Amino acid sequence: MSIIVKYRGVEIERGDKNVLKGVTFSLSKGEFYYLVGRVGSGKSSLMKTMYADVPLYSGDCAEIMGFDLLSIKKSQIPYLRRKIGIVFQDFQLLQDRSVSGNLKFVLKATGWNNKNDIDSRIDEVLSMVGMANKSYKMPHELSGGEQQRIVIARALLNKPDLILADEPTGNLDPQTGYQIAALLHQLSNAGHCVVMATHNLQLASDFPGKLMRCEGKQLIVE
Template structure:
């Protein structure tokens, strides 16, 4: 099943072309790397997939949503099916791990207290963080915070995880653990697209490789 299907897509930011003639498809459970220099369009490509920046020209579908015609009111529904992992964590610093996750579930329509607690337990266990739910973000290491961010991204059982430089603020050993964990998620059937500068990951944890270069996406394998 195609999770992402772009044909001859063009992406603009402030009327400047960032990427053009983008033709890619992402399959269920596929692990994809996007590499390229700073400013080459990696983040813009990811943001286009959750309708943060508009798609110009061409055809673009993500999870059966047509991004060229998507209505503003449908964007939250699209984003509920996508898990987003940021480099800078973006955890709410004034509340515990548990309350960070609870906030997301309530914001995305969950109302049953028992179901909320059950889902929080499930994703924390999956991330190996079941004993950290009472902690505040500042009490966690960078690697632990990123595991919580991935747990947060998994809350609504997404079909697609977008990870934008998820290891950028981590030491090498912790970064390897996070990439390995993202590969496990892909192996369980969730498509993953990870933007990175670190080519050693590509060798250590093989996946499909896309390069942003000269305003184009080049498929390397």
């Protein structure tokens, strides 16, 4: 399988605090990875390094889809982020516009200009997440599970090879969380690489994937 992320001997720091050291792992297309560990163990920090929200200063190698995170320029970061779909726990949808408006905002911000192409892509991603008939709804009119499906649709807009989901079921009831985990696994089976940070180890049992554990300032790949 095609490796799209490769870290070797990477140190991750927040402020003057060492969060993770000697981080070494690789991620491949079409694979599903669970990222687990206690609160404050470095899960979110590790994810944020992958889209250059937390900078990396030292390591032997930190490459992601052709970008070198150890030397990436600020001007390159938007292009890196277009290759990554990010699913947030707290949705981060724009409350003053519809589902379609939220998705259109992202496409226009990432260089899409043709109205027909924009409308077609919005229809396509909403169908992929089972929300084809919800494009006119405002975020507050949707349930938590429906909002998370829209967030996943938003993450898919630019056809990313890598999807990072940071506690995507954390604010959902167990049944809805189960459905979201199932949807993310479908995307992995379709060829996306998915990394899902979670505290719910039952999901890892119900939906098998590779396990990465943050513990004692180390990343343990099982």
